[in-house]
Amino acid sequence: MKVPEPQVTSAAPRMTRAAKGAPVPGQRWKLPEPKAARDATLRLVLERRRSTRDFTAEPVAVQQVSQLLWAAQGITAPGGLRTAPSAGAVHPIKSYLVVSRVDGLPPGFYSYDPEDRSLILLQEGDRQELLSKVCMDQQCVADSACALLLSAWYGRMRREFGGAAEKLVFLESGHIGQNWHLQAAALGLGSISIGKWDATAMKMLLPIPRDEEPIYLLLAGRR
Numbered sequence: 001m002k003v004p005e006p007q008v009t010s011a012a013p014r015m016t017r018a019a020k021g022a023p024v025p026g027q028r029w030k031l032p033e034p035k036a037a038r039d040a041t042l043r044l045v046l047e048r049r050r051s052t053r054d055f056t057a058e059p060v061a062v063q064q065v066s067q068l069l070w071a072a073q074g075i076t077a078p079g080g081l082r083t084a085p086s087a088g089a090v091h092p093i094k095s096y097l098v099v100s101r102v103d104g105l106p107p108g109f110y111s112y113d114p115e116d117r118s119l120i121l122l123q124e125g126d127r128q129e130l131l132s133k134v135c136m137d138q139q140c141v142a143d144s145a146c147a148l149l150l151s152a153w154y155g156r157m158r159r160e161f162g163g164a165a166e167k168l169v170f171l172e173s174g175h176i177g178q179n180w181h182l183q184a185a186a187l188g189l190g191s192i193s194i195g196k197w198d199a200t201a202m203k204m205l206l207p208i209p210r211d212e213e214p215i216y217l218l219l220a221g222r223r
C-alpha cells in the first residue's frame, strides 16, 4: 500500500514581545495553528503507527510540534473539553515539552498551555542526554527531537474520585499518548512511549511543581 506523505509547512512560532532576543525562563512562544491533515485517514494512521527507536538527527518543524501537542491535549469545545477524554472533565494532566531539535524553538524545557496554544520556557538548554540517563540510558531518548512529559496533579482528582484517582489518571495518560502517536503517524514522524525511568531522578532533572507526579514520556522525531 502506498502511504501518502503528509504536507508540512515551515511556519515559525510567533514570539511574544518579551521573547525576542535571548530566551529567558517565563517567555512564551505562541505556536502556529494546527492544520487539518486531509491526507491521513484514521485507518491509515492506525496501520502506520509503530514504535520508533531509530530517530534521525534532522530537526522537526515547529508546525509539527504544534500539531502533536494539539492532538495530545488540544481544546476542541467550549468549557475546555479536549481531544482526549478526562474522567469528570477534571483534566488533571499537565503537559511539558523537552525540546532538543525543533526548528524555531530553542532547546529547553517548556510547559504547554492548551488554552493559548503556547509554550512557556521553564528552563533553557538541551536536556536530552540527561533525560536519556534518567530513562536507564535508552538511546532513543537521546536521539529524539522532542519529548512530551505528562505529569499529574492529583489534588482535585483525589477529592472527587478518592482511591480511584491514580487509576483514572493512568487511563487518561494512555488516551493522550495514543493521540500523540496517531498524530505522529499522520505527520510521517516516528514516536514511542517511554515508561522505563526513575521518577525521583526525573523530578530532579525537570522542574515540574512539587505537587505533580511525572506519569508518562512520549518521544517524537524524524525517522
Ligand SMILES: Cc1cc2nc3c(=O)[nH]c(=O)nc-3n(C[C@H](O)[C@H](O)[C@H](O)COP(=O)(O)O)c2cc1C
Residues within 6 Å of the ligand: 049, 050, 051, 052, 053, 138, 192, 193, 194, 195, 196, 197
Ligand atoms: C506504557 C508503555 C511504556 C513503554 N515503555 C517503553 C520504554 O521504556 N522503552 C521502549 O523502548 N519501549 C517502550 N514502550 C514501547 C513498547 O515496547 C512497544 O509499544 C511494543 O514493543 C509494541 O510495539 P508497537 O508499539 O510498535 O506496536 C512502551 C509502551 C507502553 C505502552
